[in-house]
Structures are given as structure tokens and as C-alpha cells.
Amino acid sequence: MVDKIGPWGGNGGRPCDIKVASYRLESVTICCGTVVDAIAFSYWDRNMKGHKSQLWGGVGGSVHKIYLGASEFLMEVSGTFSPFRGPSDVITSLTLVTNVHHYGPFGVPQGTQFCIRVKKNNSIVGFFGRSGDYLDAIGVYVRPFCSSD
Numbered sequence: 001m002v003d004k005i006g007p008w009g010g011n012g013g014r015p016c017d018i019k020v021a022s023y024r025l026e027s028v029t030i031c032c033g034t035v036v037d038a039i040a041f042s043y044w045d046r047n048m049k050g051h052k053s054q055l056w057g058g059v060g061g062s063v064h065k066i067y068l069g070a071s072e073f074l075m076e077v078s079g080t081f082s083p084f085r086g087p088s089d090v091i092t093s094l095t096l097v098t099n100v101h102h103y104g105p106f107g108v109p110q111g112t113q114f115c116i117r118v119k120k121n122n123s124i125v126g127f128f129g130r131s132g133d134y135l136d137a138i139g140v141y142v143r144p145f146c147s148s149d
Contacts, residue, residue, distance in 0.1 A: 004128065008114040009081040009098025010089030013132030016056040020045050022126035022141055025074055026067070028096060032107040033061035035084050036091040036135040043126055056131040064106055072100045074119065074124040077140055082111025090134040121145050 002021050006107035022043040031038040038057030044050055068074070076097035081089045092111050116139075118124055126141040 002125065002141050002143045004139060005116055007077075007129045007137040008116075008139065009091050009129065009135070009137030011130070011136070012081075012088035012090070013130040013134075013136035015128075016054075016131050017128040018043075018051065018053055018126055018141075022051070023048075023143070025123070026050070028066045028068075028074075029055075030055065030064045030066075030075075030094060030104075030106045031055075031059065031061045032064070032094075034092075034108050036079070036094050036107045037061040037133075038131065039094075039127060039129075039135050039138065041127060047068055053127070054148050056078055056129060057135040058133040063127075064098065064103075066103050069100060072075075072098045074098050076115065077104070077124060078113070078115040079107070079123070079138070079140070080109045080113050081137075082112045084134065088136065090136050094138070097149055099113060115139050119140050134141075 017061035079094040093109040129138040130136040
């Protein structure tokens with residue numbers, strides 16, 4: 001069973017989501033400068049078939065790609081959001097924390113803070129949100145570990 005938590009950020013842009021439920025996150029790509037321009041990710045479904053999201057947002061900023069190790073899983077996503085070049089909020093920074101590493105912050109931490117930390121024996125396995133020229137909002141998919149993981 002996968003839970004959908006969030007999103008945090010603004011109402012601009014268009015909805016972004018995956019069509020096939022995620023079972024395990026494989027990599028995350030974040031494009032950022034002053035704000036988070038875009039995010040994309042790859043993941044495995046329950047049948048261990050690989051999937052990739054589209055790039056949600058614009059193509060500006062520096063590109064950062066995070067590959068999760070075989071026993072690494074995402075435990076926390078935090079960041080900030082505020083208005084940028086308009087009245088609507090966008091994601092201004094993102095930080096990812098796994099059971100092994102701390103990645104970020106990507107972008108410039110400014111504005112309202114948010115933090116999504118999963119309970120013990122759970123993992124963040126994917127994302128959803130809103131995007132236009134930037135990443136406007138972000139939420140996460142969370143699933144419990146199974147005994148076969």
C-alpha cells in the first residue's frame with residue numbers, strides 16, 4: 001500500500017504525477033539555481049520494471065543527479081517555498097536525507113519551511129506535484145517495507 005503525502009508549495013503550473021505505482025526509488029535529478037527549476041526521478045515498480053518520470057519544471061540551473069545504493073532508501077524530504085518572479089509560490093530549496101547520506105540543500109533556502117519525514121519501517125518511493133517554468137509544488141509517495149525487501 002502506497003500513501004500520498006502533500007503537496008507543499010504553490011498552486012501554479014500543471015499537475016505532475018506518475019502513472020505506475022512506485023515500489024523503490026532508484027535515482028533523483030534536481031535542476032536548481034536560486035530556486036528548484038525541475039525534478040525528475042527513476043524508480044522500480046512492484047514487478048521490478050524500471051520507470052522514469054518526465055522532467056517536471058524548466059531546464060534552468062545546475063543539474064544534480066543522486067543515485068541510491070542497493071540498500072539506500074529515502075527517509076526525509078525537506079525544503080522551502082516562496083514567491084519567485086510572480087505571485088505564486090515555487091519550491092526554493094530541497095534537501096534529501098537517506099539512511100546513508102544527506103543531499104543538499106539544492107536551491108537557496110528561503111521562505112516557508114516544510115519537512116516530510118517517514119516513520120520507521122517506511123520509505124519515500126516517489127514524487128508528485130505541480131510544475132511550470134519551475135517546480136511549483138512537491139509531495140511524496142510513501143510505502144512500508146515488506147519482509148521481502
